[in-house]
Amino acid sequence: xxxxxxxxxxxxxxxxxxxxxxxxxxxxxxxxxxxxxxxxxxxxxxxxxxxxxxxxxxxxxxxxxxxxxxxxxxxxxxxxxxxxxxxxxxxxxxxxxxxxxxxxxxxxxxxxxxxxxxxxxxxxxxxxxxxxxxxxxxxxxxxxxxxxxxxxxxxxxxxxxxxxxxxxxxxxxxxxxxxxxxxxx
Amino acid sequence: xxxxxxxxxxxxxxxxxxxxxxxxxxxxxxxxxxxxxxxxxxxxxxxxxxxxxxxxxxxxxxxxxxxxxxxxxxxxxxxxxxxxxxxxxxxxxxxxxxxxxxxxxxxxxxxxxxxxxxxxxxxxxxxxxxxxxxxxxxxxxxxxxxxxxxxxxxxxxxxxxxxxxxxxxxxxxxxxxxxxxxxxxxxxxxxxxxxxxxxxxxxxxxxxxxxxxxxxxxxxxxxxxxxxxxxxxxxxxxxxxxxxxxxxxxxxxxxxxxxxxxxxxxxxxxxxxxxxxxxxxxxxxxxxxxxxxxxxxxxxxxxxxxxxxxxxxxxxxxxxxxxxxx
Numbered sequence: 012x013x014x015x016x017x018x019x020x021x022x023x024x025x026x027x028x029x030x031x032x033x034x035x036x037x038x039x040x041x042x043x044x045x046x047x048x049x050x051x052x053x054x055x056x057x058x059x060x061x062x063x064x065x066x067x068x069x070x071x072x073x074x075x076x077x078x079x080x081x082x083x084x085x086x087x088x089x090x091x092x093x094x095x096x097x098x099x100x101x102x103x104x105x106x107x108x109x110x111x112x113x114x115x116x117x118x119x120x121x122x123x124x125x126x127x128x129x130x131x132x133x134x135x136x137x138x139x140x141x142x143x144x145x146x147x148x149x150x151x152x153x154x155x156x157x158x159x160x161x162x163x164x165x166x167x168x169x170x171x172x173x174x175x176x177x178x179x180x181x182x183x184x185x186x187x188x189x190x191x192x193x194x195x196x
Numbered sequence: 197x198x199x200x201x202x203x204x205x206x207x208x209x210x211x212x213x214x215x216x217x218x219x220x221x222x223x224x225x226x227x228x229x230x231x232x233x234x235x236x237x238x239x240x241x242x243x244x245x246x247x248x249x250x251x252x253x254x255x256x257x258x259x260x261x262x263x264x265x266x267x268x269x270x271x272x273x274x275x276x277x278x279x280x281x282x283x284x285x286x287x288x289x290x291x292x293x294x295x296x297x298x299x300x301x302x303x304x305x306x307x308x309x310x311x312x313x314x315x316x317x318x319x320x321x322x323x324x325x326x327x328x329x330x331x332x333x334x335x336x337x338x339x340x341x342x343x344x345x346x347x348x349x350x351x352x353x354x355x356x357x358x359x360x361x362x363x364x365x366x367x368x369x370x371x372x373x374x375x376x377x378x379x380x381x382x383x384x385x386x387x388x389x390x391x392x393x394x395x396x397x398x399x400x401x402x403x404x405x406x407x408x409x410x411x412x413x414x415x416x417x418x419x420x421x422x423x424x425x426x427x428x429x430x431x432x433x434x435x436x437x438x439x440x441x442x443x444x445x446x447x448x449x450x451x452x453x454x455x456x457x458x459x460x461x462x463x464x465x466x467x468x469x470x471x472x473x474x475x476x477x478x479x480x481x482x483x484x485x486x487x488x489x490x491x492x493x494x495x496x497x498x499x500x501x502x503x504x505x506x507x508x509x510x511x512x513x514x515x516x517x518x519x520x521x522x
Binding site for chain 2: 039047099131145178179180181182183184185187189190191192193194
């Protein structure tokens with residue numbers, strides 16, 4: 012088949028041929044070739060899945076034909092889908108936003124605590140007041156890659172020191188995130 | 197006569213130069229411009245998966261245009277809810293741990309969005325943009341663009357752009373050895389002529405009042421008693437101040453440097469008397485955090501999406517300005 016060379020090129024991403032792609036959709040033999048060549052490519056790139064599901068398309072098509080009851084309501088679906096989607100999305104979005112607004116009271120009490128902390132700290136001249144804004148702490152994925160421990164071999168960080176260290180790292184990562192939000196575009 | 201000839205020649209040269217400047221349209225540059233244009237003009241919903249150090253983070257980016265206003269909604273789909281709403285240059289940040297707030301001007305977080313908004317010339321200044329053929333992403337044909345860093349201290353990037361629309365579909369961050377550092381990959385895309393229905397709602401939603409940057413962050417810009425003797429080439433200082441860190445309330449000197457695409461933060465504080473001088477390196481996806489105590493007993497921390505080696509070099513280059521004490 013003369014088209015095979017074309018298909019090979021298509022799989023390799025060397026060409027993009029709309030006509031050929033359309034043909035692929037119609038011609039079963041061509042489609043099979045395309046599928047096989049994709050597989051060869053994956054094999055060459057070492058990207059083969061552990062289990063190969065060969066020619067599932069035919070089996071799925073056959074299975075679908077055997078299940079007319081599931082396919083039947085499909086005709087009504089287009090009519091109801093849009094309003095349904097809207098009603099699903101609306102409460103989900105509204106709820107989260109409202110929940111955030113409801114936290115205002117809590118946030119206000121927290122900022123009062125922060126200001127108290129500032130007074131204790133003894134402000135220096137020209138220092139920004141306590142941050143009004145915040146970011147979220149990292150979700151536990153900030154792991155040390157290497158810690159160059161000091162020479163004493165017996166030294167271990169206590170539990171409290173580890174917690175303090177983690178909090179310090181979180182604070183720095185959060186502040187970096189915040190600074191990017193405050194950055195002038 | 198000679199003068200006139202010279203004048204004509206100069207005029208011709210300047211015209212030629214301007215034509216050159218305008219017609220710097222290699223296929224790769226055009227693709228970058230198309231990417232940004234697609235982001236500016238299309239109504240779409242793109243579901244993304246972010247891969248950072250083996251952790252997967254699904255997000256959804258919905259963008260639409262209503263009566264000349266661009267609305268973008270970015271939401272984290274797993275775990276603690278995080279939602280960001282952008283209306284033109286106003287961005288509202290909603291996170292579960294604190295009250296939402298709106299900043300103007302601001303940007304949605306993440307490199308994926310930064311690529312859409314930063315000037316193409318700045319990308320071209322720091323990265324060698326190479327068209328690297330075609331590939332398939334999201335079941336669509338995509339043009340592949342490689343951004344090879346012109347400086348060894350930057351990460352490289354690979355961008356997959358939808359051939360039909362130009363939209364960015366996948367973004368890889370690569371280290372010097374072409375190893376994958378971070379990946380953001382589109383897994384579902386819906387482009388529509390009308391913006392998503394809930395964006396209309398969003399347009400009318402009352403979001404937290406807008407804070408200008410001065411209101412939100414009152415730390416004044418000021419000269420700091422120390423300097424970074426080395427920054428990766430192309431990085432410029434964007435901000436210098438003193439402020440307190442969240443969580444700990446620790447007072448720090450702060451400096452931000454940026455190359456337009458990537459921001460690096462430098463924090464300096466007086467080291468505690470008992471703190472030792474061990475170096476710390478922490479990695480989260482492409483973000484590195486390097487912390488050390490230098491000979492002048494300054495505790496220096498560098499955070500940013502740069503290779504570890506570059507972060508360490510910045511940290512080690514921090515010195516007290518001559519004639520001053522920290």
